[in-house]
Amino acid sequence: MAGKLYLIATPIGNLKDITYRAVEILKEVDVIAAEDTRHSLKLLNYLEISKPMISYHRHNEDTKTTELIKILQEGKSIGLITDAGTPGISDPGEEVVKEAIKEQIEVIPIPGACALINALIASGLGTKEFTFYGFLPLDKKLRTEKFEDIQKQNKTIIFYEAPHRLIKTLQEMEQRLGNIEVVLAKELTKIHETFTRGTIEEVLETLEDVKGEYIILFENHAKTEKQIEIENINQLSIEEQFEIYTKKGLSKKDAIKQIAKNNKVPKDTIYKRFI
Secondary structure, eight states, X not given: OOOOEEEEOBOSSOGGGOOHHHHHHHHHOSEEEESXXXXXXXXXXXXXXXXXXXXXXXXXXXXXXXXXXXXXXTTOOEEEEOSSBOTTSSSTXXXXXXXXXXXXXXXXXXXXXXXXXXXXXXXOXXXXXXXXXXXXXXXXXXXXXXXXXXXXXXXXXXXEEOGGGHHHHHHHHHHHHOSOEEEEEESTTSTTOEEEEEEHHHHHHHOSSOOSOEEEEEEOOOOOHHHHHHHHHHTSOHHHHHHHHHHTTOOHHHHHHHHHHHHTOOHHHHHHHHO
């Protein structure tokens, strides 16, 4: 009979956040697969648990998945943990779960800390619907595609960011999405846990010594086709805008009124240019 694969959530900062059930399972399993064995050893020592460990991270996931499945097929149970949080959420776990299910091996989740959920519930943003993007891709094309997808969403958006890329990412967000309201969650459950709220410009002004783990959250409101059309037209000169609206069938007066409204300027200012 095959063993069981336990996906065990571990603390994201405060070691006291480990659950009773997680401790029990860690004591019961035959092997612990850890993202970084040296890092996880600190937690296991704190819990006074000593078990055989296998390194399982994104650089060896392909080869180690086969090894873990073999151990499970031998009837041994495995507890999968990551450096912090829930396995499979921006951390290793997805591949071995897929293979285990394929081999009809029981997969059991042991719930606990998850940084994105903790950040969301304390953010003050909408929690009914949200999309989590993990870490945004570094490839320019893929990154652009992600932002284009984000712009279509009408919900809370969440993603993680490394400290050395945080400022550039916020600047890129301002360029692509505007100076929107954001929430920046840092070092959750740790001594220096902070939530910074404000526009991107306001948040950027608070960033000095950028260290630790960051989560960026904001509510995106997708623009209608009409809004996008107006924004595109507004990129043109006043004369070009006037030509577009008159070709659409608007009278000169109505075209001037529309241009003034879109550009938020007095009608007289536009009127003088065409009369």
